[in-house]
Amino acid sequence: MTNPPNLDHLKKFCSQVRRDIVRMVHAVNSGHPGGSLGCTEYFAALYQHLMKYDSSFNMTGENEDVFFLSNGHISPVFYSTLARSGFFEVSELATFRKIGSRLQGHPATEEGLPGVRIASGSLGQGLSAAVGVALSKKLNGDNGKVFVLMGDGEQQEGQVWEAAMFAAHNKVDNLIATIDYNHQQIDGPIAEVNGLGDLRAKYESFGWLVLECDGNNLEVLINTLEEAKEKSGNEQPIMILMTTEMGKGVDFMEGTHKWHGVAPNDEQLADALSQLEETLGDF
Numbered sequence: 001m002t003n004p005p006n007l008d009h010l011k012k013f014c015s016q017v018r019r020d021i022v023r024m025v026h027a028v029n030s031g032h033p034g035g036s037l038g039c040t041e042y043f044a045a046l047y048q049h050l051m052k053y054d055s056s057f058n059m060t061g062e063n064e065d066v067f068f069l070s071n072g073h074i075s076p077v078f079y080s081t082l083a084r085s086g087f088f089e090v091s092e093l094a095t096f097r098k099i100g101s102r103l104q105g106h107p108a109t110e111e112g113l114p115g116v117r118i119a120s121g122s123l124g125q126g127l128s129a130a131v132g133v134a135l136s137k138k139l140n141g142d143n144g145k146v147f148v149l150m151g152d153g154e155q156q157e158g159q160v161w162e163a164a165m166f167a168a169h170n171k172v173d174n175l176i177a178t179i180d181y182n183h184q185q186i187d188g189p190i191a192e193v194n195g196l197g198d199l200r201a202k203y204e205s206f207g208w209l210v211l212e213c214d215g216n217n218l219e220v221l222i223n224t225l226e227e228a229k230e231k232s233g234n235e236q237p238i239m240i241l242m243t244t245e246m247g248k249g250v251d252f253m254e255g256t257h258k259w260h261g262v263a264p265n266d267e268q269l270a271d272a273l274s275q276l277e278e279t280l281g282d283f
Helices: 007-028 033-038 040-050 072-084 090-095 126-139 158-169 190-194 199-205 218-231 266-274
Strands: 066-069 146-151 175-181 209-214 238-243
Touching: 007 033, 007 040, 007 072, 007 090, 007 218, 007 266, 033 040, 033 072, 040 072, 040 218, 066 072, 066 126, 072 090, 126 146, 126 158, 126 175, 175 218, 199 209, 199 238, 209 218, 218 238
Parallel strands: 066 146, 146 175, 175 238, 209 238
Antiparallel strands: none
16 A cells, blocks of 8 residues: 655655756757656656655666656656656756766666666657566566556557557556657647547557546546556556646746757746746755
């Protein structure tokens, strides 16, 4: 049974992570703030409340919960969360996207960054990796859960649906996948670029159990993630359709694809930081 969430701590954690995100991308005039800001509550809920893990980190993740980021371009929120959850020093966030840094624009494994188990950024691959690890845990009698986050635009990739079919057929029921459903992708609103139709009906038709929630409401999100854990182990993989707002927390970035991969200038950074409380100390 998971202990009750400390919502005050989680809200402070989210505010600091959002500060990290805008400062990281501003410093190198490069990166993806929009989706990172929108998914901040999800990462906080996983790493500060829900998942059972050892931040000293071993690559196999044996007998612990593991997470895979499929939409690797939102690496700023991932790196900030890992650092502030004890995987590596917070000061290393200042090296984001710099030559020789372990914090590449998309997560990679060759430099051995703690917390990162797969290279990601080639969209469509993360679900396959998560399914494979979840299946291996089942075969090895390992009770750990496997979490994976995908983008909604990423659902346009065919490999996602191959993995979805395989997971249901093989009853991979220790897998909890989530889609960041912000309805935006790099070129514009998803409905205009290549509409997804009824995602819930599609995943249910593939044999998944589907839950839905507001991903920017911590209490609702945590309740949904806990429901997913409670309903795992029933011969169905679980999909959470998590509605978020791209750019959440910074008013001029919210609700538009235009901040998918654009860094704020000096004036915009100052504006963003004025909206976000420094709660845990800037790097």
